Amino acid sequence: MLAVVQRVSEASVTVPDTGYEASIGAGLLVLLGVEKGDEPASAEWLARKTARLRIFKDDQQHMNRSVLDVGGEALVVSQFTLAGDCRKGNRPGFDRAADPESAKALYEHYMERLSRAEGVPTQAGVFQAMMNVHLVNSGPVTLILQHPAVPRESP
Template sequence: MERCERKSYSHIFILKFGAFHKFKYLCKMRLVIQRVSRASVTINGKVKSSIEKGLLVLVGIAPKDSAEDVEWLAKKTASLRIFDDEQGVMNRSIQDIGGEILIVSQFTLMGDCRKGNRPSWINAAPHSIAIPLYEAFCERLSALLGKPVGTGEFGANMQVELVNDGPVTIVMEKPLPIPTP
């Protein structure tokens, strides 16, 4: 009998033909999306980008992420209904309200703190993978909105200021495929 279960310590074990096969759990691109009344990112004392009503999106990219992940998350972000309609119900998207988006890369979203007291960054993609995917995500969201998005600077030490509206904060990842035995 084949069995698959995900252990709490982020490994997938598949019992196959009476033996355990251990596979490293694959992390995927992770977003922290905050509904804001305003936000800005400053680098070396100078404001690089700022927005008014809209979304601040923090982006963490994993080594196995792909253009497919970028496309799925960009579409989901653009259509996420977290803005109030006339009845005060979260029923409108950033596209519906004509809001702005500020996108900031943040590899620390991929940090793993389960062992010890210092986070492990093994789940964060190297620059050679992360930069093109980050840029593609920014370009795709800009295309979906029909206007430029604000950005931080990949790999820079940035100061992010925001006024979280609500507060509304969503953590989003593309679901992993379920392993088939």
């Protein structure tokens, strides 16, 4: 499971076909991708990590506060394209993406854990919908979280 977490001063999502809208003020925009083999434990780990990431500035201007510490919100948007594989050719392959039924269940589990267990006020996009996402990235601060973690090579 992958999450691209962006610190934002505001963010919103609209679904042009339905008129659905959701928005937040200062907080986190989370683009969440579910891969084959992901389990509820991954959603729980990512929700806990998202809520506790210390990427907001403290009084000394150090990134030392979490979204909970600053009273921020989260906007969670499903994005299966995060599972895209671009190693061969020019068109991404999505063989690693979870099937829609499994992905939706884990997406909803992540949001449930983030809002209820972790206490982060959470808004959401619409699963499998074509959406327009607007954000004002603060910093910019953008992090990629993955569970299970994929080892990185040291420089």
